[in-house]
Each structure stands twice: as C-alpha cells, then as structure tokens.
Amino acid sequence: MSIEENRLKVYVETYGCQMNLADTEIVLGIMNKSGYSPTQTIDDADVVLLNTCSVRDHAEEKIHQRLGVIKKQMSEKPELVVGVLGCMAERLRSNLIERHNVDIVVGPDEYRKIPQLLEGALSGSQGIGVRLSRTETYDDITPFRAEGVSAWLSVMRGCDKFCTFCIVPFTRGRERSRTLSSVVSEVEQLVAQGFREVTLLGQNVNSYNDGGSDFADLLAAVAGVDPNLRVRFTTSHPQDLSDKLIDTIANHRNLCKFIHLPVQSGSDRILEAMNRTYTREHYLALVGRIRARIPGVALSTDIIAGFPTETEEEYRETLSLMEEVRYDGAYMFKYSPREGTPAFRLGDDIPEGVKTRRLNEIITLQQKISHEVNQSVVGKTVEVMVDGASRKSDLQLSGRTGTNKTVVFPAGPFKPGDVVSVKIGRASSATLFGEIVEDFD
Ligand code: 5AD
Ligand code: SF4
Numbered sequence: 001m002s003i004e005e006n007r008l009k010v011y012v013e014t015y016g017c018q019m020n021l022a023d024t025e026i027v028l029g030i031m032n033k034s035g036y037s038p039t040q041t042i043d044d045a046d047v048v049l050l051n052t053c054s055v056r057d058h059a060e061e062k063i064h065q066r067l068g069v070i071k072k073q074m075s076e077k078p079e080l081v082v083g084v085l086g087c088m089a090e091r092l093r094s095n096l097i098e099r100h101n102v103d104i105v106v107g108p109d110e111y112r113k114i115p116q117l118l119e120g121a122l123s124g125s126q127g128i129g130v131r132l133s134r135t136e137t138y139d140d141i142t143p144f145r146a147e148g149v150s151a152w153l154s155v156m157r158g159c160d161k162f163c164t165f166c167i168v169p170f171t172r173g174r175e176r177s178r179t180l181s182s183v184v185s186e187v188e189q190l191v192a193q194g195f196r197e198v199t200l201l202g203q204n205v206n207s208y209n210d211g212g213s214d215f216a217d218l219l220a221a222v223a224g225v226d227p228n229l230r231v232r233f234t235t236s237h238p239q240d241l242s243d244k245l246i247d248t249i250a251n252h253r254n255l256c257k258f259i260h261l262p263v264q265s266g267s268d269r270i271l272e273a274m275n276r277t278y279t280r281e282h283y284l285a286l287v288g289r290i291r292a293r294i295p296g297v298a299l300s301t302d303i304i305a306g307f308p309t310e311t312e313e314e315y316r317e318t319l320s321l322m323e324e325v326r327y328d329g330a331y332m333f334k335y336s337p338r339e340g341t342p343a344f345r346l347g348d349d350i351p352e353g354v355k356t357r358r359l360n361e362i363i364t365l366q367q368k369i370s371h372e373v374n375q376s377v378v379g380k381t382v383e384v385m386v387d388g389a390s391r392k393s394d395l396q397l398s399g400r401t402g403t404n405k406t407v408v409f410p411a412g413p414f415k416p417g418d419v420v421s422v423k424i425g426r427a428s429s430a431t432l433f434g435e436i437v438e439d440f441d
Contacts, residue, residue: 010046011042012051021152023154027111034114038144055336081122136157139179160174163276165338175203203235206245219255226254235260259290260299262302265314273343280321304335305362306350307335308343330366380423384421386416399420401432422436
C-alpha cells in the first residue's frame, strides 16, 4: 500500500459565510500536515466534519437534521468519526455530544487541536476544544485550497461590534488581524499558483489593523502584488469604512468596484436598538461619498425584517432607504432571536406572519431595483472574468464583472480566469446576458 492509501480520509461540509469556507481550507491545511487526505465523497471518509453557522436558527436546524442523517449512516459504519466545527460548536459545546453523540466539537479558535482530538476520537474518547483566543489568526498555516482561479483569504478574525442581534462576537471572539507581510506573501504564492482573484475576508474586514497598517494599507499592498489579480473584500461595517479606504479603492484598477455595506434597517430608532453606531443620515452620506469618488461602484447590503419592536412605519423606512440607495443586490433575512445576545432580552414580538410579509415585500422591492439597475448596463461592454460553464448549459459560459454581476455568454475558447469583453444584450434582476466583442488579456 502506498503512503497515500494509508492516510485517513476526511470529508468536510461547510455551511454559512465565506469565513467558514476559508476556515475549512485552514482545517484541511492542518489535517493534511497531520497525515489526513481530503475526500469529496462522504462514503469513503474516515472522518466527517461539519463546519457550521449559528447566525440564524434556521442555519442551526439544518445542521441538527444533517447530523441526524449522518448518525444513521454511522450506525452502519461504527468506526466513522464525526465532528462539529465552527460557530455551532462554540455556542452549543457539549450539548452537541449529548444530543448527537458526535466525537469531537471544535470552535473557530481551536482548529490546531483537531489532529489531537481526532487521535482521541479514533481510540474511542470524545473531545471538545472551544476556548476563544485573543491572538489566534492561523497566520502560519497554509490553507489547503482546491484548484481554481478564485481564492478566499481571511485577514482578520472575530468581531468587536456587538450588534445586539448578532451571535458572532460570542462565537468568534475578539477582533485580531494577521500581519500585512504574511497576507502579502500568501497572495504572492496564490498568484504564482495561477489564482486570478482573491477575496480578503473578515467579519468586519475594515477594522483590520496589524499594529502598523490599516485595511486601506493592506488593500493597496495586495493590489500591488500583481496588476492582473482581481482583489475583492468582504464584509464592511459602515462605521469603519474610511475616506482613505474609499480613495484606495478608487485609485487601484484591480481593486473591484464593489462594496458590501450592510445597513440592516432604515430606521434610526431600530439602528440604535441594534447598536449599529450610525444613523440613516450618516449611512446615506457615506454612500454619497463612495459614489462620488468611485464612479460605477456597485453596492450590496444586508437587511433584517422584523427586529423586536419594529413598527410598520419603521419597516417602511427600510423600504424608503432601499429606494434611495438603489442597491445592486441584497441579502435579506427575517430576524431570528439568538440566545445570549442583548436583543434576545427584547423578546420576539413581531408575529411570524408580519415578519414574512415584510421580508417578502423587501425581497420584491429589491428584485425590482436590481432589475432596473441591471437594465442600465444593457448596450454597454463590460470586462468579465470567466468562471466556467454556466449553470444552465455547457454551450454558455458564466463569469463576473468587477462589480460582482454574473454575466452569461456563448461559450468560446476561454478558460476560467480569462478576462473577456462582453457586450450586454439583456438583463434580469440576477444576471446579465451578452456576446463576446473582443478578448484581451
Ligand atoms: N437574525 C437575522 N439576521 C441576522 N444576521 C445576523 N444576525 C441575525 C439574526 N439574529 C444577518 C445580518 C448580518 C448577516 C450576516 O446576517 O444581516 O449582516
Ligand atoms: Fe455581527 Fe455586527 Fe459583527 Fe457583523 S458587525 S459580525 S452583524 S456583530
């Protein structure tokens, strides 16, 4: 048997945000070093790990159900080791062992312990690692990335904002940043490996600070690695999006003109109750400054419907803010009470039916706005980085603009990562459709 065949196989399912996708690659990096090989199929796995999300109750329910299904498979394969990672591991701790009899439970700051905990699990003892850290950034770990053209790279971890609805500050702990030099050298390696796009990640990426450099410095340094590398970042808190950062984005061609800027609500009273630290007026002024300095910038947002005590009038202020900003896109959610957060104590007084109606109206409005915004691109030629075959047909390719819009066009002799010019002929609320007019590299 070769060494490769001897290695135990690990299968990871990732749920939730992009941070979790990046964390899964860190976990696989740690496990690869300790003699495990990743596998894409659960059936030949020796170890199954779920990297989980706690942000809303629905996300947690999905995991409980999935664990139930996996446990059934476990009964036919008693030697299979099952673990829970991520925010649910941090929040529910030993409850996960009690409820699902899983073997290991590991929170976001203890991934270095996974090999040791697995060793215990393989010899029959269950293990937990859920201590949060003020310093862990996994700076020295080489993530195990699938081949491709787009890479995730987490540059800071944790969140100190304590929005009253959010569980993240409790499951991911305090903010801490990697050093600029380690991020830049990882980006240099990514470019050497053929990656053409990198997304810098953090729960609150704008508050990146390594003691000497802020997020604008980091973005400028990463943009300088290779002018042909597309650089994205997410997610931004409005309070920390500085004018220096806006200028940095404006001044670098390869920094994508796309900002995800969660607003959550259009009502000052609700923003205050959420502890968002800005008013509607501040937020709109920030949007104004961004648009004035970065022509053609695309904006997206997160919106919560039915925060405790939200009146009909306050909810309509969210609609009017959406009309005012005219976002390119939005992620829209019903408020979900999370035990342990300050908002939890306010109760959950908006009836489910009212939340659903408000959310549906918010979604309908955003679809209308996205559709209209996308019509303004019809007739124009845009630069598209090819992702691969479109979801619907092999005869068509799909890619994204710098403004993060999906573009579908007839297949040609292009490979993922190529940048092509596409003239847009029509647009829906989610997709632009067009023809290649010229390719350039
Ligand atoms: N209920 C609903 N949505 C939430 N989010 C975070 N916490 C909650 C919650 N308790 C949303 C916010 C945030 C996004 C990642 O998830 O809009 O920006
Ligand atoms: Fe949660 Fe607010 Fe931090 Fe975002 S900024 S992770 S919503 S606490």
